[in-house]
Amino acid sequence: MSKTIRLGNRLRYPITIVKLLKRPGDVVKAQEPLMQYSFKWMKTVGDSVRGETWEEEQTSIVNWDSPSDGDLKEWLVREGQRIDKDAPCFVVKEACSHDIQFQGLCAICGKDMTEVNWAAEERDTARAPISMTHDLTNLTVSADQALRTESDLQRRLLQSRKLSLVVDLDQTIVHACIDPTVGEWQKDPTNPNYESVKNVKAFQLDDGPLGITRSCWYYIKMRPGLEGFLKRIAELYELHVYTMGTRAYAQSVARIVDPDQKLFGNRVISRDENGNMLAKSLQRLFPVSTNMVVIIDDRSDVWPRNRHNLIKVLPYDFFKGIGDINSSFLPKRKDILPGATAEPVVNGNGGSAKAKPAASEKALDELSEDTPVTQAQLEEQERTLEKQMKDRPLQLLQEQQDKEDEEAAERATLQSEDGDDTRSSSPPPQRHQVLRDDDTELAYLERHLTQLHKAYFAEYDRQQSHNGAATVDARAIPDIGPLLDTLKSKALRGLKVALTGIIPNEIPAERSEIGQQLISFGAIILNRVSPNVTHLVVNPQRLLTEKLKRALRIPSIKIVSPEWLAACFSQWAIVDETPYLVHVDVSNWPGRGAARDSDAEETDDTTKGKRRDKVLRLKPSLKLVSASGETQELDDDSDDEGDSDDQDDEEELALMPDDLEDGQMSPVDGLKTFNWGSADAELDEFLAGESDDDEEDEGETQDTDGVTDADEPTPSRKRKFEGEEGDTEGEGGTDSERGSQSESSAPRPRSGQAKKLRRTQSVRGTSSLRNQYVSDADGDGDGDSSLPTPQVTGDEEDVKQDVDLKDFDEAELEAELEAELMAEFEAAPDAVEVGGEREQEKG
Amino acid sequence: MFFLHNLERRVTLHPSYFGRNMHDLVTTKLVKDVEGTCSGDYYIIAIMDTFDLSEGRILPGSGLAEFTVRYRAVVWRPFKGEVVDAIVYTVNSHGFFAQAGPLRLFVSSHLIPDEIKYDANATPPQFTNNADMVIEPGTHVRCRIIGLRTEVGEMWAIGSINGDFLGCLQA
Secondary structure, eight states, X not given: OEEEXXXXXXXXXXXXXXXXXXXXXXXXXXXXXEEEEEEEEEEEEEETTTTEEEEEEEEEEEEEEOSSOEEEEEESSOTTOEEOSOOXXXXXXXXXXXXXXXXXXXXXXXXXXXXXXXTOSSOGGGGSOBOOOSSOSSEEEOHHHHHHHHHHHHHHHHHTTOEEEEEOOBTTTEEEEOOTHHHHHHHOTTSTTHXXXXXXXXXXXXXXXXXXXXXXXXXXXXXXXXXXXXXXXXXXXXXXXXXXXXXXXXXXXXXXXXXXXXXXXXXXXXXXXXXXXXXXXXXXXXXXXXXXXXXXXXXXXXXXXXXXXXXXXXXXXXXXXXXXXXXXXXXXXXXXXXXXXXXXXXXXXXXXXXXXXXXXXXXXXXXXXXXXXXXXXXXXXXXXXXXXXXXXXXXXXXXXXXXXXXXXXXXXXXXXXXXXXXXXOSOOSSOOOSOOOOOOHXXXXXXXXXXXXXXHHHHHHHHHHHHTOOSOOGGGSOOHHHHHHHHHHTTTTTOEEEEESSXXXXXXXXXXXXXXXXXXXXXXXXXXXXXXXXXXXXXXXXXXXXXXXXXXXXXXXXXXXXXXXXXXXXXXXXXXXXXGXXXXXXXXXTTTTTSOOHHHHHHHTTTOGGGHHHHHHHHXXXXXXXXXXXXXXXXXXHHHHHHHHHHHHHHHTTSOOOOOTTSOOOTTHHHHTSOHHHHHHHHHHHHHTOOHHHHHHHHHHHHHHHHHHSSSHHHHHHHHHHHHHHHHHHHHHHHHHHHHHTOSSSHHHHHHHHHHHHHHHHHHHHOHHHHHHHHHHHOOTTOOTTXXXXXXXXXXXXXXXXXXXXXXXXXXHHHHHHHHHHHHHSOHHHHHHHHHHHHXXXX | XXXXXXXEEEEEEOGGGOSTTHHHHHHHHHHHHHTTOBOSSOEEEEEXXXXXXXXXXXXXXXXXXXXXXXXXXXXXOOOTTOEEEEEEEEEETTEEEEEETTEEEEEEGGGSOTTOEEESSSSSOEEEOSSSOEEOXXXXXXXXXXXXXXXXXXXXXXXXXXSTTOEEOOO
């Protein structure tokens, strides 16, 4: 093993070789002088105190010491040679190349690699920097050794016609949770979930974080068909486990999935050995070439460098609402298709959902420093797990389900369409289960992997026959990345997809996770809805988008839910759209009519299940009016929120709302916790006491509804509104007059309010410009455009009083300030006097 | 190699233990603290006896009593060139790991006789010469230590089974 040694950067170039002390063939030792060289330098001489100094050129002769041991083979410099910069100096035949090192020891010669050699520029430990074994980090190898090992591996695999498959655990082939509810359900055959959880395996870990989760049970549900899948795939692929769980966790799961260690053997790598808390890297296992490696994982963002090798699978979400128990370390996932895989927001689990992004933010901030991240995140994970233990999200879910079932049973007699609540289609004869075992992803995955294997070896055979070489050449090995890409790109070719309500607006669709996936499957993403578009993917929770509106006019566009995309992604084919078509009920669509009548919306409340969300968000503006009289302080806050909410709705037509599903705080979150029940009751009270004036209003509303139900609602409705607008303009005055006349009776002001509210709402529907104009033209005391909310316009007298009060307060405040200022100027007793006066004033 | 070594250690005792059997407690505590630890150069395998137990001195401030104990212990100091018996616990393509008591050894594939090859297809993966030699987790091997490195509380060694009478031990 010959090695060329360079002079190094530390010498004072230019140098001149004076004498070579060793001859070729001599044995050299590290730090032993090998040659002498001279260099020139300037020295300051003279008396520095008097300032009489000058520089003189000096020539020094120095020994050059050998950085390494071995036999000197050949000098690459000669005596008398002048060298200007770092250059090769001599060739040495080393006794040991220190290719494999274990914990600072050379595993070949047993030498301590941590010994510092001052003659060498590089430490010996740096000669074997690559860690490539699964279960250890302290065994490192050099690049040469890695190449050797890897080509051995490739040769072996090619001979047995296999590829490498790196398998993720959590949510890819298993789903884990620590919710103790599962254990209870397993013991209880009467539980509706018994059948589902019967096959859930459990184990205990001792090395977990301290505290409540220390020795908790982990429940592992294998993806349906996993056993057969792995058995068949193991004939085509050599399997590796790569997980972000701890070592003990990974091994326990591997033991469950593969009890004989036939599939994975000892090829298990966990976050303990990964060396990076945030990302996985194929280079950790295959440092030289990833040509023969395929990954299956439910997340693509953790594989930043290996996207071409990745087959993304649909996350396996068996324990609903749990997610990935080992994901606290990873950045929050951004690829969740709303509706399809979005974790149902269980009240109990809200905490953990919120905890995750916090952790990931931290993680991203401190990407470079590893240890603090680890500490913080370990705590974070512990907290998340603890939360799960305590809150038992599954139990909550089941309770919810039971409740829904009961309600459904009641309603079944009434034949209400509300009964089928996405889960159940038949009348519920018993309690429904929360956990269902109906995942089919592995079947598709197996098909893809088999297909890929076939394509790869077809390519390999073609190359082999082309080269005519029988031996395996490392360079002749085809790369699986492009192969996989071409295979995938055929899947959805010809699709032109537009997305709406799925990706936050600020991210370009092509760069989002879903977009990238679509492109990788050969589909084209269009940002605008045009007749070219074949499919529009809509978020069923956000139907009020401009794109959808436009798409409705073009009959060739199929409007589908995100589940369709997910199905396409998992099957690698254009799936039949029929079950995924989103039925948009145009007649009930307020955006269509270009005006929104909140009263109409309210009457819709019960008929349209999926619009409930929408209605809920509009409700506040109504309710708060009725409640405003009593709880002033609370209402002030919520009024504001109502405001912003309204504006959101207004903008929604043009602008997609931010992603709210992912546990972010929305401006209306505070309102969700508001006790609507009491507010409703209050409203009912008011409504019950209302006069005929209001009934008239109701009649009007129904009228409007009738118009809305008609086939072409837009123009007539608009006209209607314009008419109504004028109407209300006229009426409004009288109303408010009447309102002020009978201020003493409780319902009266409310009726005026309602009127006003409707007016403003209807006006707002037309256009924002108009809105501005009208609210200015309204000429109310509060015509201020910063306060366009209907609820404030309600009781003019009251508001005015309020304003007056505020003015008064302000004046008082000023007086106070002045007084204080005065107090500073004047003597202390005077100040007290002033203070006293002020207090008297206040009283 | 094993040695009988005379050592000294200061043991502190909490005031709640002060009493008649104090010396026994000190010895117990010593055994608990010291046995099985690695002092850097050697492992303390077992304490034979204590032959000198000083009288306790109260530490100002804490109230703990400090005893200076001199004791005799069996220590194991691995040397370069020493031959040890060990049990294999991990096998990978670069070599295998074995444990000789508390000492972890790595035997790299360079230090395994050429006829013993790595077989990744076996379950579990093993080194074998396709005859009597099969090295897999659990196998007893005899190896020579060729390199040693110590840090406080830990030692690592490089082993070799390249040599006469080294390698698998037939049980």
